[in-house]
Amino acid sequence: xxxxxxxxxxxxxxxxxxxxxxxxxxxxxxxxxxxxxxxxxxxxxxxxxxxxxxxxxxxxxxxxxxxxxxxxxxxxxxxxxxxxxxxxxxxxxxxxxxxxxxxxxxxxxxxxxxxxxxxxxxxxxxxxxxxxxxxxxxxxxxxxxxxxxxxxxxxxxxxxxxxxxxxxxxxxxxxxxxxxxxxxxxxxxxxxxxxxxxxxxxxxxxxxxxxxxxxxxxxxxxxxxxxxxxxxxxxxxxxxxxxxxxxxxxxxxxxxxxxxxxxxxxxxxxxxxxxxxxxxxxxxxxxxxxxxxxxxxxxxxxxxxxxxxxxxxxxxxxxxxxxxxxxxxxxxxxxxxxxxxxxxxxxxxxxxxxxxxxxxxxxxxxxxxxxxxxxxxxxxxxxxxxxxxxxxxxxxxxxxxxxxxxxxxxxxxxxxxxxxxxxxxxxxxxxxxxxxxxxxxxxxxxxxxxxxxxxxxxxxxxxxxxxxxxxxxxxxxxxxxxxxxxxxxxxxxxxxxx
Amino acid sequence: xxxxxxxxxxxxxxxxxxxxxxxxxxxxxxxxxxxxxxxxxxxxxxxxxxxxxxxxxxxxxxxxxxxxxxxxxxxxxxxxxxxxxxxxxxxxxxxxxxxxxxxxxxxxxxxxxxxxxxxxxxxxxxxxxxxxxxxxxxxxxxxxxxxxxxxxxxxxxxxxxxxxxxxxxxxxxxxxxxxxxxxxxxxxxxxxxxxxxxxxxxxxxxxxxxxxxxxxxxxxxxxxxxxxxxxxxxxxxxxxxxxxxxxxxxxxxxxxxxxxxxxxxxxxxxxxxxxxxxxxxxxxxxxxxxxxxxxxxxxxxxxxxxxxxxxxxxxxxxxxxxxxxxxxxxxxxxxxxxxxxxxxxxxxxxxxxxxxxxxxxxxxxxxxxxxxxxxxxxxxxxxxxxxxxxxxxxxxxxxxxxxxxxxxxxxxxxxxxxxxxxxxxxxxxxxxxxxxxxxxxxxxxxxxxxxxxxxxxxxxxxxxxxxxxxxxxxxxxxxxxxxxxxxxxxxxxxxxxx
Numbered sequence: 001x002x003x004x005x006x007x008x009x010x011x012x013x014x015x016x017x018x019x020x021x022x023x024x025x026x027x028x029x030x031x032x033x034x035x036x037x038x039x040x041x042x043x044x045x046x047x048x049x050x051x052x053x054x055x056x057x058x059x060x061x062x063x064x065x066x067x068x069x070x071x072x073x074x075x076x077x078x079x080x081x082x083x084x085x086x087x088x089x090x091x092x093x094x095x096x097x098x099x100x101x102x103x104x105x106x107x108x109x110x111x112x113x114x115x116x117x118x119x120x121x122x123x124x125x126x127x128x129x130x131x132x133x134x135x136x137x138x139x140x141x142x143x144x145x146x147x148x149x150x151x152x153x154x155x156x157x158x159x160x161x162x163x164x165x166x167x168x169x170x171x172x173x174x175x176x177x178x179x180x181x182x183x184x185x186x187x188x189x190x191x192x193x194x195x196x197x198x199x200x201x202x203x204x205x206x207x208x209x210x211x212x213x214x215x216x217x218x219x220x221x222x223x224x225x226x227x228x229x230x231x232x233x234x235x236x237x238x239x240x241x242x243x244x245x246x247x248x249x250x251x252x253x254x255x256x257x258x259x260x261x262x263x264x265x266x267x268x269x270x271x272x273x274x275x276x277x278x279x280x281x282x283x284x285x286x287x288x289x290x291x292x293x294x295x296x297x298x299x300x301x302x303x304x305x306x307x308x309x310x311x312x313x314x315x316x317x318x319x320x321x322x323x324x325x326x327x328x329x330x331x332x333x334x335x336x337x338x339x340x341x342x343x344x345x346x347x348x349x350x351x352x353x354x355x356x357x358x359x360x361x362x363x364x365x366x367x368x369x370x371x372x373x374x375x376x377x378x379x380x381x382x383x384x385x386x387x388x389x390x391x392x393x394x395x396x397x398x399x400x401x402x403x404x405x406x407x408x409x410x411x412x413x414x415x416x417x418x419x420x421x422x423x424x425x426x427x428x429x430x431x432x433x434x435x436x437x438x439x440x441x442x443x444x445x446x447x448x449x450x451x452x453x454x455x456x457x458x459x460x461x462x463x464x465x466x467x468x469x470x471x472x473x474x475x476x477x478x479x480x481x482x483x484x485x486x487x488x489x490x491x492x493x494x495x496x497x498x
Numbered sequence: 499x500x501x502x503x504x505x506x507x508x509x510x511x512x513x514x515x516x517x518x519x520x521x522x523x524x525x526x527x528x529x530x531x532x533x534x535x536x537x538x539x540x541x542x543x544x545x546x547x548x549x550x551x552x553x554x555x556x557x558x559x560x561x562x563x564x565x566x567x568x569x570x571x572x573x574x575x576x577x578x579x580x581x582x583x584x585x586x587x588x589x590x591x592x593x594x595x596x597x598x599x600x601x602x603x604x605x606x607x608x609x610x611x612x613x614x615x616x617x618x619x620x621x622x623x624x625x626x627x628x629x630x631x632x633x634x635x636x637x638x639x640x641x642x643x644x645x646x647x648x649x650x651x652x653x654x655x656x657x658x659x660x661x662x663x664x665x666x667x668x669x670x671x672x673x674x675x676x677x678x679x680x681x682x683x684x685x686x687x688x689x690x691x692x693x694x695x696x697x698x699x700x701x702x703x704x705x706x707x708x709x710x711x712x713x714x715x716x717x718x719x720x721x722x723x724x725x726x727x728x729x730x731x732x733x734x735x736x737x738x739x740x741x742x743x744x745x746x747x748x749x750x751x752x753x754x755x756x757x758x759x760x761x762x763x764x765x766x767x768x769x770x771x772x773x774x775x776x777x778x779x780x781x782x783x784x785x786x787x788x789x790x791x792x793x794x795x796x797x798x799x800x801x802x803x804x805x806x807x808x809x810x811x812x813x814x815x816x817x818x819x820x821x822x823x824x825x826x827x828x829x830x831x832x833x834x835x836x837x838x839x840x841x842x843x844x845x846x847x848x849x850x851x852x853x854x855x856x857x858x859x860x861x862x863x864x865x866x867x868x869x870x871x872x873x874x875x876x877x878x879x880x881x882x883x884x885x886x887x888x889x890x891x892x893x894x895x896x897x898x899x900x901x902x903x904x905x906x907x908x909x910x911x912x913x914x915x916x917x918x919x920x921x922x923x924x925x926x927x928x929x930x931x932x933x934x935x936x937x938x939x940x941x942x943x944x945x946x947x948x949x950x951x952x953x954x955x956x957x958x959x960x961x962x963x964x965x966x967x968x969x970x971x972x973x974x975x976x977x978x979x980x981x982x983x984x985x986x987x988x989x990x991x992x993x994x995x996x
Contacts, residue, residue, distance in 0.1 A: 017545035020538065021519060028522055032530075033739065036721030040518065040736030043777070047515035051549060223534030238538030241531065279541070 155412025272459025292420020770957025790918020
């Protein structure tokens with residue numbers, strides 16, 4: 001290792017430590033912090049964030065990167081990838097002036113408070129001026145970067161490096177009509193029965209069952225834990241300490257099982273990272289979409305499959321004999337895959353979920369292009385919901401105000417949720433080619449061959465390859481919707497007898 | 499507020515944030531962290547510690563302090579106290595070279611590992627060379643400071659600002675013979691019965707009872723929490739987030755109650771701090787001894803008193819009817835105050851505890867003076883145990899190797915435990931003068947007048963006054979053992995009919 005690489009790693013190692021410390025502070029905020037702790041925690045996070053930013057954008061880092069770029073390292077080596085990723089991060093961080101970051105932070109705090117109020121009162125007019133501000137700030141942010149094919153590219157790139165707006169639009173244009181058609185077919189079929197999912201289930205037993213499942217998956221408890229929090233999420237303090245949170249909702253009790261599978265999918269991706277990448281920008285997943293491909297695969301391809309429940313249903317029935325009395329594994333499988341157009345994205349089933357995402361992407365692009373006025377958003381939202389899902393929200397709280405993202409200044413993020421679904425299906429087809437008896441293994445509750453495949457093909461590479469390159473390398477194609485359409489058509493064709 | 503004070507507060511605020519972040523990281527390490535997280539956590543703590551040290555010792559801070567010292571602020575004002583305390587911290591931090599700190603950190607890591615092994619095997623020879631190194635480092639540390647009346651003064655001052663070794667020796671010389679005499683008298687009296695304390699108690703019920711007690715004390719749960727950890731401790735993330743930990747030991751189940759009282763005493767001190775001192779060196783308790791006076795007061799003066807149990811015993815008996823069947827409140831009171839010479843400091847009762855501390859102080863002073871060779875320590879230890887408590891440890895694990903402090907490089911710390919006991923008794927006499935019906939209030943489970951007294955006289959001042967000045971201000975005398983001797987003689991005179 002060259003002296004300069006060593007120096008760069010030392011400097012970036014400090015930044016990585018600070019970022020992980022931020023994660024610890026945020027985890028505690030969500031999991032343990034008493035209400036009184038809030039103000040000081042904000043201060044602590046701001047201090048750590050400021051120091052991390054100073055260190056990440058120091059002239060010393062810039063100089064080392066310039067020198068190292070001259071060396072023309074082989075981009076396929078770890079050092080080559082490190083310099084490429086670090087230089088991109090550095091460029092991004094130094095382009096955005098500190099004054100803008102501070103201004104944005106203040107605007108977002110206000111926007112968030114306004115959103116909470118607006119959602120509570122279901123009154124878009126309260127959020128409207130703040131959302132206009134958020135859009136303006138996003139446009140200003142874009143202005144710090146060289147012009148791209150589409151202004152939205154800059155936002156998208158923060159979450160999906162290397163991805164273009166046009167690529168996503170093409171993918172979604174291909175997917176949209178097929179998914180709309182599928183939903184229409186399902187809607188005209190006989191609905192499945194799922195009343196037994198909404199009976200009273202004991203929280204502790206559900207929680208324990210969720211842990212039994214992800215233990216079988218291969219989530220490593222010596223390097224993680226599951227805690228209760230207002231929202232399920234996964235966070236990383238190091239490759240050897242990646243934690244998940246979960247919740248229990250009495251009216252949807254078994255959702256806890258699927259959240260655990262989902263978050264453990266994220267966590268196993270992080271646990272499978274290359275230890276040599278620790279404290280460097282190569283650590284962690286390569287993009288939100290690839291991350292989401294892991295969580296959605298464990299949750300849906302595995303956890304909502306028939307073979308999976310052929311293994312686990314007897315134990316579930318033994319744990320909840322009265323709730324599941326007379327329910328067959330097939331009825332259970334159908335119930336957990338029930339398709340129903342609904343207003344809320346986070347509660348949407350597999351078949352309708354992407355429609356929620358595509359709708360938001362169109363909104364964001366429209367706002368960034370200035371094609372949609374923010375004031376018209378509720379109307380456009382409702383029209384799209386009608387077009388895509390055949391339903392219209394009764395109010396804005398269940399419509400345009402439902403998601404936190406915009407109020408937190410996040411623009412460019414949403415499409416990664418749908419892209420993750422697509423990638424999960426592309427990987428799943430490849431995995432099933434490579435592991436011929438995968439269904440049989442799952443039916444036996446055996447997941448080690450699957451997890452090892454993911455570790456070897458995806459997890460170990462961390463941030464080394466950009467998402468499109470990684471998907472291409474593993475599946476032979478770039479991100480596209482073909483596999484996902486086949487997956488949905490096949491799955492729901494069987495369930496709904498289409 | 500002058501411009502320079504504002505600048506100083508801004509700079510020291512960052513340092514305070516970083517110190518509190520260290521506390522969060524350490525709390526998580528003890529309470530939540532999975533085993534795998536250990537290595538990265540060490541790295542994160544090292545990074546935060548290094549940055550905090552850099553910021554605390556920056557030239558900018560030094561220059562501001564120099565300028566502010568010229569201004570001759572009234573030392574009785576908050577700003578005057580801030581500059582005095584900050585200048586002392588700065589002087590201390592800048593005297594010790596970074597290279598020494600790094601060298602010490604490495605030596606301590608090795609010493610700790612050696613101590614764990616030595617204690618496990620009860621073999622002092624494993625720890626011996628490391629303890630020699632720790633003593634050498636302590637001597638080197640002392641050499642960075644101007645010569646004091648006694649070299650040990652420098653170490654002591656890190657924990658008890660303004661306290662001299664000669665003061666502590668004088669206090670202890672006065673206390674020692676009286677406490678030895680009391681123990682001898684007790685030993686020749688009829689022992690009290692306490693078998694019912696060591697029956698099987700349900701962990702959750704004990705835990706809940708501990709929380710019911712400290713809720714009554716006035717521990718503010720909206721600004722704190724109690725978690726399980728290997729050792730009970732208190733930690734502060736801000737005046738509005740001060741947490742405690744506790745444990746349950748099946749062979750000493752009710753110890754959990756007294757640990758909760760002890761740690762909540764520390765926590766209520768921190769919760770009662772002046773919010774205006776937040777993010778400055780004036781926040782937090784003024785010294786370890788004064789901190790310990792708060793914890794020991796709630797644990798012993800309150801929690802091991804007869805009036806306290808006259809209030810709580812009926813509820814305890816209702817919770818544990820079979821364990822406490824036929825036990826009167828008086829027998830219970832005697833049992834929880836049983837005096838018995840024992841080997842382990844942390845398990846020692848009130849009457850023998852200080853002897854353990856005095857023994858360690860003599861050891862430390864002897865080592866620092868070079869009067870005691872480290873190799874002779876086990877022998878000296880055992881002789882002192884015999885002299886003070888009339889018992890000799892069967893092995894070094896139960897003797898010289900029992901405490902973690904030296905292996906962690908902590909020298910100068912021990913005496914604060916005993917000083918805290920003395921201060922608690924001085925305060926207790928004063929409180930009983932000011933609150934005439936305190937016993938009656940405690941018998942009614944009413945603690946608000948007591949807590950308000952402590953808040954007003956002690957807590958609100960944070961670090962503003964040095965410990966001796968604070969004790970003088972509140973009680974009219976400096977720290978001394980008279981009140982404690984009266985307290986012990988009176989309490990154990992009654993219990994053992996001396």
